[in-house]
Amino acid sequence: MGIKKNDEYIVDIIDNGINGEGIAKIDGFTIFIQGAIKGEKAKIKILKVLKSKGYGKILDIIKKSDSRCIEDCDTFKRCGGCTLRHVKYDETLNIKKNIVENTLKKQNLEYVKVNDCIGMEEPFFYRNKLQYPFGVNDLGKAVIGVFAERTHTVIETKKCMIQNELIQNIAESICTLINKYNIQVYDEKTGKGSIRHIVIRIGIKTNEVMVTFVINDDKEKNYVRYERKLVEDIINKYKEVKTIIKNINNKNTNVILGDKNEVLYGSGYIFDKLLGYKFKISNMSFYQVNHVQTEKLYSKAIEYADIKKDDIIFDLYCGIGTIGICASKNCKHLYGIETIKEAIDDAKENAKINNLDKSTFFVGNVEDILPKFVKENNIVPDVIFIDPPRKGCDKVVLDTILDAKPKKVVYISCNPATLARDLKILEGEYKIKEVTPVDMFSYTSHIETVTLLILKTSNLKSKNVAFVRTIN
Numbered sequence: 292m293g294i295k296k297n298d299e300y301i302v303d304i305i306d307n308g309i310n311g312e313g314i315a316k317i318d319g320f321t322i323f324i325q326g327a328i329k330g331e332k333a334k335i336k337i338l339k340v341l342k343s344k345g346y347g348k349i350l351d352i353i354k355k356s357d358s359r360c361i362e363d364c365d366t367f368k369r370c371g372g373c374t375l376r377h378v379k380y381d382e383t384l385n386i387k388k389n390i391v392e393n394t395l396k397k398q399n400l401e402y403v404k405v406n407d408c409i410g411m412e413e414p415f416f417y418r419n420k421l422q423y424p425f426g427v428n429d430l431g432k433a434v435i436g437v438f439a440e441r442t443h444t445v446i447e448t449k450k451c452m453i454q455n456e457l458i459q460n461i462a463e464s465i466c467t468l469i470n471k472y473n474i475q476v477y478d479e480k481t482g483k484g485s486i487r488h489i490v491i492r493i494g495i496k497t498n499e500v501m502v503t504f505v506i507n508d509d510k511e512k513n514y515v516r517y518e519r520k521l522v523e524d525i526i527n528k529y530k531e532v533k534t535i536i537k538n539i540n541n542k543n544t545n546v547i548l549g550d551k552n553e554v555l556y557g558s559g560y561i562f563d564k565l566l567g568y569k570f571k572i573s574n575m576s577f578y579q580v581n582h583v584q585t586e587k588l589y590s591k592a593i594e595y596a597d598i599k600k601d602d603i604i605f606d607l608y609c610g611i612g613t614i615g616i617c618a619s620k621n622c623k624h625l626y627g628i629e630t631i632k633e634a635i636d637d638a639k640e641n642a643k644i645n646n647l648d649k650s651t652f653f654v655g656n657v658e659d660i661l662p663k664f665v666k667e668n669n670i671v672p673d674v675i676f677i678d679p680p681r682k683g684c685d686k687v688v689l690d691t692i693l694d695a696k697p698k699k700v701v702y703i704s705c706n707p708a709t710l711a712r713d714l715k716i717l718e719g720e721y722k723i724k725e726v727t728p729v730d731m732f733s734y735t736s737h738i739e740t741v742t743l744l745i746l747k748t749s750n751l752k753s754k755n756v757a758f759v760r761t762i763n
Contacts, residue, residue, distance in 0.1 A: 294320060294345060296337055301353065304331045307386050309394065309707065311374040311736035315347075322347050326368070326377060328356040329386075358382035364452050371440025373453060373734040384408040384730060387738040391728050394707035398715045404725040409587055414733035417581045419563075421458045421491045422547055423448070425469070425476040433469045433476045435462055435489060443479060453734065458491040458500060461529055465489055465502070468524055472517035477507040479543065485514035487540060488547050492572065493531070494563030495582035500531045501561045503574045505538045505547060522556050533557050536574050548575065560637070565589065566617045571640050575633040577610040577678075581731045585613075588703065588729045588739060593618045595701040595743040598674055607657045607688070608678035612638030615676050616645055622674070625650040626664075628657050658685040671695045677702075683709025689716050696720065700744035705731070710740060722747055 294317055302315035304327045313327025315335070321344045324335055332354035335347040352359075358379045362368075367376040375383045388408045395403050411417065423435040426445025436448030451459060469476070469486060477484035488505035502525060509515065522535050534557030540549030552559070552574065560573045566586055572578050579585040592614065598604070602622050606615030609627035611634050619625045625647065629635050635654045642650040653660055657679070665671060675692065677684060683706065692700065693716075700721060704710035714723055721744035731739040 298337045330356045369439050370437040374736045375734050384410045394711045398711040403723045406727040408728035410730045418454045420580045435466045485511045496564040499533045499561035503536045584731045591741045602673035604674040605672040606676035612641045627652040658687040662691045681706045684713050698746045702742040
């Protein structure tokens, strides 16, 4: 083949990959180039060569795409978050649609109709949840920001173009206080120091803010001495802050939150509204980070499900019950299953808040509870909501759906690869009607999709409907 590290080539960018990177071919060998756009010609340097692919970086753009724009963020090239920040927004939507189409094609599902990606009118400052690690700069001062791509080096971030502006301001004020009171920042190499992360959530419709300090050790003297002052300073400056929580995480782990929480101020939760429904949110619960697009996503999914008044709904991996409650206005009964107890507690409370008395929620693994519940109780749902992690649906869950043969499956996914894999499993029983991408994570390479599947007439077993979703 002859392609080696540090070699330089002039290449044509023929496509964009699943992570938004440009794709070129050198003598049939695939090279991925971060920051390149389909249609460009560039001089590149080879960074790494593997058996079936290589990686390169741009040295010079010889022919620029009309879709290339001036970046509006100083750190995006280092943090690895907004991998499409250099691309005009409308073109990012085309790239994401193309990613979905190419991924389906790999599973021989190229016949499936993929609609245009539903975008944002204003794709900026949309994240309602901020999670910043603490670091130390060259002057020994505490800083907050994001990790540099593939490292644990903190890039000090003054302005992120996708984070809500108010919670960014609150985070910066907290960092100033950490320096003022000389509170020691956690050092993952030594395991010493107090404060590890700051996590801030905001209810977009209510403007209520929750602040969580993630602490390695709450017994260190300088932290204990100033904890109360920290709380007082924050609530005096920001009236939007309704609760402050201390989370203890003393494990050497990449997981941000530990298992132990202590409420330092307020109730320990905030509220927000989705599609007119009110939801209680705790610091351990999953809640979609883009409020505007979540309402579009849920509306499309509920439209696909076409729920009737006598339908029984299962909301699996239900979190705090958002989509099940939003969809259940006229349903006969809602059943929710979730592995996190705190989320189920919130779901039960949310059902009460929204006057949904016809609901039951369970704590446990979906793959354990769903087959047993259906078999022992002989309850076959008309509508099923499923929210597993990025790895997609457990095969036991898919097998249970195939056995029940509901008339419809509406599958929401944040991972096109696992979506395509699971659709291939369901394809024998179901006609895959269409896929609608929704841009939940603007300027990043991530894409959400809503897929409608209809049971083939020859396989009709009952009048049931199933609703399946996978959300990050």
